[in-house]
Amino acid sequence: MIECKVTEVGEDLIRYTVEEINYSVDKNKVEKIEFKNGKILVFQHSMFGEENYQGxxxxxxxxxxxxxxxxxxxxxxxxxxxxxxxxxxxxxxxxxxxxxxxxxxxxxxxxxxxxxxxxxxxxxxxxxxxxxxxxxxxxxxxxxxxxxxxxxxxxxxxxxxxxxxxxxxxxxxxxxxxxxxxxxxxxxxxxxxxxxxxxxxxxxxxxxxxxxxxxxxxxxxxxxxxxxxxx
The missing domain is CATH 2.40.160.20 (Porin)
Structure with missing residues (x-):
């Protein structure tokens, strides 16, 4: 688990800062984000998401x-x-x-x-x-x-x-x-x-x-x- 400030949740990357240093990580490598207010954001791997194969x-x-x-x-x-x-x-x-x-x-x-x-x-x-x-x-x-x-x-x-x-x-x-x-x-x-x-x-x-x-x-x-x- 990484304690950080999330600055952006993009289509492919999640950007965050730790001690004022900017980082980014592939969204497929993140299982979930737990915010201080209690909100939880859960991610699904893009290769296995059913929405990618609709139709x-x-x-x-x-x-x-x-x-x-x-x-x-x-x-x-x-x-x-x-x-x-x-x-x-x-x-x-x-x-x-x-x-x-x-x-x-x-x-x-x-x-x-x-x-x-x-x-x-x-x-x-x-x-x-x-x-x-x-x-x-x-x-x-x-x-x-x-x-x-x-x-x-x-x-x-x-x-x-x-x-x-x-x-x-x-x-x-x-x-x-x-x-x-x-x-x-x-x-x-x-x-x-x-x-x-x-x-x-x-x-x-x-x-x-x-x-x-x-x-x-x-x-x-x-x-x-x-x-x-x-x-």
Whole structure:
């Protein structure tokens, strides 16, 4: 606490004097001012004040841009909770895309909480960047449940067996999201964590990939594109 005489509370700075020496401090570094008359002035950090993001769309619907090439179509929904935090949920329709396995079908889910780096601003006191824009860390859970046809061949023909797998991974995903004109976004990400599959082996599991069971490391990476809507 600093005992002083406050001479000015500006848009960005607070000016004060101590023993007739003038000082100034960034307003973001001040929690509150307590005046002698008992009045208390409380400040909110400009990077996290809701008023800086009024009019911005806080919901996004995204598509995994390259996921159909891997045999799954992924759709994601993201909702901003507050500046610096959002929730994201994903649905994967396994088998909707390039057929990487015979007769493959199934479903996948992802859910994560984004910790977004403090939003930046273009110029102090002017326009702030979008509430969903920036680099982030996202702990997330990824689940894939699917089956495909496996054929055993014999001299007199072949026999079809349905093989089913369920794979689960706990990931920490790092990414960066760009927002354009409060309407369109691009999200690039990569993640790593631990995973398990009922099949016991590693490889591509549509929503994530697994190393062999003796080394149960999981990974994910991709690009999402999407549209923003709602406030």
């Amino acid at each position: 911005q769309r806080k919901n996004a619907l995204k598509l995994g841009f390259l996921s159909p090439l891997g045999g799954v179509t992924t759709i994601f929904y993201e909702r901003s909770l507050k500046p610096g935090a959002s929730l994201e949920f994903g649905l994967g329709i396994i088998g909707m895309g390039v057929q990487v396995m015979k007769g493959v079908s199934g479903v996948g889910f992802k859910a994560g909480y984004k910790f977004i780096k403090s939003p930046a601003y273009y110029q102090r006191g002017q326009r702030y960047t979008h509430i969903l824009r920036g680099s982030y860390i996202k702990p997330e859970l990824s689940i894939a449940s699917y089956g495909y046809d496996n054929y055993y061949y014999f001299i007199d023909g072949r026999e079809k067996h349905r093989v089913n797998y369920t794979s689960v991974a706990a990931l920490v995903t790092f990414g960066n999201q760009w927002v354009f004109n409060n309407s369109f976004l691009v999200d690039v990400f990569v993640g790593v964590g631990y995973g398990y599959s009922t099949g016991g082996g590693g490889g591509y599991n549509f929503m994530h990939s697994l190393a062999p069971s003796s080394f149960p490391v999981a990974g994910t990476a991709g690009i999402k594109i999407g549209l923003l809507f709602g406030n």
